Amino acid sequence: MHYSTKIAAILLVFFCTSFQNIQPVTENNSPGYKLKTVVIDAGHGGHDHGCSGSKSKEKNVALSISLKLGALIEKNFPDVKVIYTRKTDIFLELHERAAVANKANADLFICIHCNANPSSSPYGTETYVMGLHKTAANLGVAQRENDVILLEDNYEQHYDGFDPNDAASHIMFSLFQHAYMDQSILFAAKCEEQFKKTGRHSRGVKQAGFLVLWKTGMPSVLIETGFLTNVKDEKFLASEDGQINMSENIYRAFKEYKYEMENAGGKVDAKKIEEAEKQMNKEEQIISENNQKEEFVNGLEFYVQYYASEIELKISDKKFTSLKNENISYVKDNKWYKYRTGPYSTLDIATQKQSSVRKAGYKDAFVIAYQNGKKIPVDEARLLQPK
Ligand SMILES: [Zn+2]
Known part of the structure; x- marks a missing residue:
């Protein structure tokens, strides 16, 4: 056996036995x-x-x-x-x-x-x-x-x-x-x-x-x-x-x-x-x-629209407390301010969100779809989604 190998072996034995001896003491x-x-x-x-x-x-x-x-x-x-x-x-x-x-x-x-x-x-x-x-x-x-x-x-x-x-x-x-x-x-x-x-x-x-x-x-x-x-x-x-x-x-x-x-x-x-x-x-x-950075395939975005108002309301408005964990935004459409959660990358996710938004008190909430920023019918968006 080579000299240094021998030392290593002795040290190994020493460490192993001392570890065994020390452990119970530490626990005590x-x-x-x-x-x-x-x-x-x-x-x-x-x-x-x-x-x-x-x-x-x-x-x-x-x-x-x-x-x-x-x-x-x-x-x-x-x-x-x-x-x-x-x-x-x-x-x-x-x-x-x-x-x-x-x-x-x-x-x-x-x-x-x-x-x-x-x-x-x-x-x-x-x-x-x-x-x-x-x-x-x-x-x-x-x-x-x-x-x-x-x-x-x-x-x-x-x-x-x-x-x-x-x-x-x-x-x-x-x-x-x-x-x-x-x-x-x-x-x-x-x-x-x-x-x-x-x-x-x-x-x-x-x-x-x-x-x-x-x-x-x-x-x-x-x-x-x-x-x-x-x-x-x-x-x-x-x-x-x-x-x-x-x-x-x-x-x-x-x-x-x-x-x-x-x-x-x-x-x-x-x-x-x-x-x-x-x-x-x-x-x-x-x-x-x-x-x-969620991926929006084919430029499709889905939202859940849950509220519309002729008066502009802030997204921090007390009215919307039950949705405070959602990503809320609004757009002006003619004379209406339309409030929605999203965007979501797939119709599936948006449909799931629709049910939680409804349960949060907005019983008439519904899914809307956009392609490249332009509103399109949901049925059309469904067909444009990748299979
Ligand atoms: Zn589980």
């Missing part, structure tokens, strides 16, 4: 915090399929990744109690999922979902913490995930009158998770970091008002593991390899998070949070810029 030094219980929540289930791809359903992908993740934690951390909100294909209400975590006094709550978009181009992962959405896209994800309460009985009673279709409703509960924000962001950042490391496209750590995270009394995240509406993402998420990859990534994030938190007595390093938050804001800015 921080008796304050121990990650003992984790709740894994596979999104949707039963008659709630979640979103769908061409052949896969969100409820099945989420369950498979959740079970694999739980098995990894159980195997490697026998001291950690793993609780699943569901292990089979059953329907659970959102408040029941949060109640499982609260009742177990869990130290971490991980919700696993898949994303969807009217366009097939978006792909990649997003990890959400509870908070106020900074972009319309984030609000859209939360609205879609919160929509499932419409399948529940008595949902008005369970969520304090929350209306998933009302953008304003998504502002009211932004502060409940505040006490656990730092830990949630830290864990979320670790998940996204792992996804990136194994070649996934990380869309970053984000914030929005998810009902399932609303009243949980512990650090909580919701992971959108990819877009089932994107061909490549769906192929990956529907495959055994893809599901194993995702569960291993979340497991590695869990392991790192547990280790860091236990060694710091449950406190989060302020510097790490600052880094994660900076990253978060940067990602948000990029996404919102990208949204503004």
Whole structure:
């Protein structure tokens, strides 16, 4: 054996043994915090399929990744109690999922979902913490995930009158998770970091008002593991390899998070949070810029016209409060001032918007279309859209 190789081997043995010796002492030094219980929540289930791809359903992908993740934690951390909100294909209400975590006094709550978009181009992962959405896209994800309460009985009673279709409703509960924000962001950042490391496209750590995270009394995240509406993402998420990859990534994030938190007595390093938050804001800015650069194919633009007036009203007018998260503008058409939300790049998106604008109190709202700035009939615009 070469001399320097020998030294390297001795050093390696030394480091390995000293690491083994040090570790228990470090743990004993921080008796304050121990990650003992984790709740894994596979999104949707039963008659709630979640979103769908061409052949896969969100409820099945989420369950498979959740079970694999739980098995990894159980195997490697026998001291950690793993609780699943569901292990089979059953329907659970959102408040029941949060109640499982609260009742177990869990130290971490991980919700696993898949994303969807009217366009097939978006792909990649997003990890959400509870908070106020900074972009319309984030609000859209939360609205879609919160929509499932419409399948529940008595949902008005369970969520304090929350209306998933009302953008304003998504502002009211932004502060409940505040006490656990730092830990949630830290864990979320670790998940996204792992996804990136194994070649996934990380869309970053984000914030929005998810009902399932609303009243949980512990650090909580919701992971959108990819877009089932994107061909490549769906192929990956529907495959055994893809599901194993995702569960291993979340497991590695869990392991790192547990280790860091236990060694710091449950406190989060302020510097790490600052880094994660900076990253978060940067990602948000990029996404919102990208949204503004939405592609308008064939010069087509769609709007939802919801109001007309002979008097000019400002878009900040109190009348329009229920639409304050929408992009509002108005045009003068003869003697009328016409108010609309948009523009949207496809008729599909505009039609979805039409229903949320109607629910926001403008029951007669309707879709209008323009081509290269000139108003055209919607039916004509429909035919001009790329197939
Ligand atoms: Zn979902």
